[in-house]
Amino acid sequence: MxxxxxxxxxxxxxxxxxxxxxxxxxxxxxxxxxxxxxxxxxxxxxxxxxxxxxxxxxxxxxxxxxxxxxxxxxxxxxxxxxxxxxxxxxxxxxxxxxxxxxxxxxxxxxxxxxxxxxxxxxxxxxxxxxxxxxxxxxxxxxxxxxxxxxxxxxxxxxxxxxxxxxxxxxxxxxxxxxxxxxxxxxxxxxxxxxxxxxxxxxxxxxxxxxxxxxxxxxxxxxxxxxxxxxxxxxxSSNVCIEDSYISTGDDLISIKSGWDEYGIAFGRPSSGITIRRITGSGPFAGFAVGSETSGGVENVLVEHLTFFGMGVGIHIKTNSGRGGFIRNITVSEVTLNGARYGLRVAGDVGGHPDTSYNPNVLPVVDRVTIKNVWGQNIRQAGLIRGIRNSVFSHICLSNVKLYGDASVGPWKCRAVSGGALDVQPLPCEELTSTSGMSSCTS
Known part of the structure; x- marks a missing residue:
């Protein structure tokens, strides 16, 4: 031709x-x-x-x-x-x-x-x-x-x-x-x-x-x-993902930055990432960070997501031995129709490449803001589970409304600090203190 x-x-x-x-x-x-x-x-x-x-x-x-x-x-x-x-x-x-x-x-x-x-x-x-x-x-x-x-x-x-x-x-x-x-x-x-x-x-x-x-x-x-x-x-840095439809067998979008000791040594974070106007379905997460985050993930803006039939709407995941950081993450304007969990922020997710990783190298999770989320047919509101010696800090929820056919399972939290405002079902005690809310608005 x-x-x-x-x-x-x-x-x-x-x-x-x-x-x-x-x-x-x-x-x-x-x-x-x-x-x-x-x-x-x-x-x-x-x-x-x-x-x-x-x-x-x-x-x-x-x-x-x-x-x-x-x-x-x-x-x-x-x-x-x-x-x-x-x-x-x-x-x-x-x-x-x-x-x-x-x-x-x-x-x-x-x-x-x-x-x-x-x-x-x-x-x-x-x-x-x-x-x-x-x-x-x-x-x-x-x-x-x-x-x-x-x-x-x-x-x-x-x-x-x-x-x-x-x-x-x-x-x-x-x-x-x-x-x-x-x-x-x-x-x-x-x-x-x-x-x-x-x-x-x-x-x-x-x-x-x-x-x-x-x-x-x-x-x-x-x-x-x-x-x-x-x-x-x-x-990767300066990444923009938008106006797309994704339906797969795993996470729809997942930001990563290397795996345990190898990612720590390489030391290149993912930063300056914008994600907007994404629609899709899948058995795992709609938007995820991790679990491979050893080089760090920072300065991420995610907005206008529409997901249905999900395992988890928003999933931020890391583990002991990962090191690195997850910070300055903002997710807003999210609509969920059907999910096992509306939100998970967890410090015990993902395996390791080999036995050479150091389990005492802990990740830092700081300044994660989730706002303007509406969900129906949600089974469990969310789980926010930090690491005992590395408390997830400034985890801030605002105008997050999650509903189910029956009562939605309650929030479960551990080793976390931050605040919550206008959240349904009622947030866990760790996120309802006055000091927590002031840290979210500062």
């Missing part, structure tokens, strides 16, 4: 203009995103690819990415994926490129696990997240990149994850499962107007990245698919 004709290019320019409008002009509060104007356009079909759902296109994707990297066109280049089903193994992106999925385009992962290369573990994890040693490379991957744009006309990136889920359930995995998209140590990244479907493991994983925008994406996986987190920003 030849590169796009002039009329097709005009149509594609219109599509990019539509993306620009949706990112920048459609709402008063939206992610700041400067879209690149690419200097060259290349179709995977022109490099030996075939969108017939049978031909393996790994080499074709590698050829066109290598061509983009060698060409060094002014403004970079756009890799165009036409309508069709493009079966492929994992492939790398390069800097100054756009991966554009046309309407009806599907990038589909091969289920032949022998076609998935192994890569080194992340230094902030010290090993694969599931198993010691290396891990499988993500389907779409990049390391040390700049100016990368993944978008389209709501084309689909399909991980065909069932073979991986079956191995996990049978405990026959040799190494940690792959993500659908992982970008490492990269800057100026935009992901928008794409469907992510049936990832083997976490779906979208920016790690050690900065200036990341994820907007208008759809992330889907069956409710019983293991560990298919939707979006997990990890040791």
């Amino acid at each position: 030849a590169p796009p004709t002039p009329s097709a290019r005009a149509s594609l320019c219109l599509s990019l203009a539509t993306v620009l409008f949706s990112l920048g002009a459609a709402r008063e509060e939206t992610c700041p995103a400067a879209l690149p104007q690419r200097g060259a356009w290349m179709s995977v079909a022109s490099y030996g690819g075939a969108g017939d759902g049978r031909t393996l296109n790994t080499a074709a994707f590698a050829r066109v990415v290598a061509r983009i990297e060698r060409r060094s066109a002014r403004g970079g280049a756009l890799l165009y994926v036409p309508p069709g089903v493009w079966l492929t193994g994992p492939f790398n992106l390069t800097s100054h490129m756009t991966l554009f999925l046309a309407r009806g385009a599907v990038i589909r992962a091969t289920q032949d696990t022998s076609n998935w290369p192994l890569i080194d573990p992340l230094p902030s994890y010290g090993r694969g997240r599931e198993l010691p040693g290396g891990r499988y490379m993500s389907l779409i991957h990049g390391n040390g990149l700049q100016d990368v744009f993944i978008t389209g006309e709501n084309g689909t990136i399909d991980g065909q994850g069932s073979v991986w889920w079956d191995m996990w359930k049978k405990r026959s995995l040799p190494f940690t499962r792959p993500h659908l998209l992982e970008l490492i140590s990269s800057t100026d990244v935009i992901v928008s107007n794409v469907v992510f479907q049936d990832s083997p493991f976490w779906n979208i994983h920016p790690v050690y990245c900065s200036n990341v925008v994820i907007s208008n994406v759809t992330v889907l996986a069956p409710r019983d698919s293991p560990n298919t987190d939707g979006i997990d920003p990890d040791s």
Whole structure:
């Protein structure tokens, strides 16, 4: 197939203009995103690819990415994926490129696990997240990149994850499962107007990245698919996630920053993160921090969430031995319809990579504000359980109303200080003191 004709290019320019409008002009509060104007356009079909759902296109994707990297066109280049089903193994992106999925385009992962290369573990994890040693490379991957744009006309990136889920359930995995998209140590990244479907493991994983925008994406996986987190920003800064629908088998969005002694040594926090206008459903958390937070998580604003059929609406989780900090977190304007817990802030969640962690290295959880939350069909209001020698402080609840068909289970608290105002059912005693409320408003 030849590169796009002039009329097709005009149509594609219109599509990019539509993306620009949706990112920048459609709402008063939206992610700041400067879209690149690419200097060259290349179709995977022109490099030996075939969108017939049978031909393996790994080499074709590698050829066109290598061509983009060698060409060094002014403004970079756009890799165009036409309508069709493009079966492929994992492939790398390069800097100054756009991966554009046309309407009806599907990038589909091969289920032949022998076609998935192994890569080194992340230094902030010290090993694969599931198993010691290396891990499988993500389907779409990049390391040390700049100016990368993944978008389209709501084309689909399909991980065909069932073979991986079956191995996990049978405990026959040799190494940690792959993500659908992982970008490492990269800057100026935009992901928008794409469907992510049936990832083997976490779906979208920016790690050690900065200036990341994820907007208008759809992330889907069956409710019983293991560990298919939707979006997990990890040791990353200046991240904005908005206007997306997520329905998976694990946390919908979870902020992370490394695992125990490895995350502490790497020492890169997740910071400056904004999350807004997210809708979805899943058996675990709608919005989560952790449990891997050893590099620290701070300065997070989350607002306008709508979740249904959740395990937990809002879940902030860490553990003894994690170290790190979780501080200056604000979550507001949340609607829940169905959840086991409305809110959990817990210091006893998550395992450890090995026996080398120090259980006496305790996390700090400070200044977490949850406000303007309304929920129905809630079974348990919430649990806020700190660590005896590291009390969770300035935990502040305001206008939190949680209802159930019968009486909602009461709040359960331990090793926590803070305040509560206008909370239903009545908050635990640890959050009702006058000094606690004054600390929340100071």
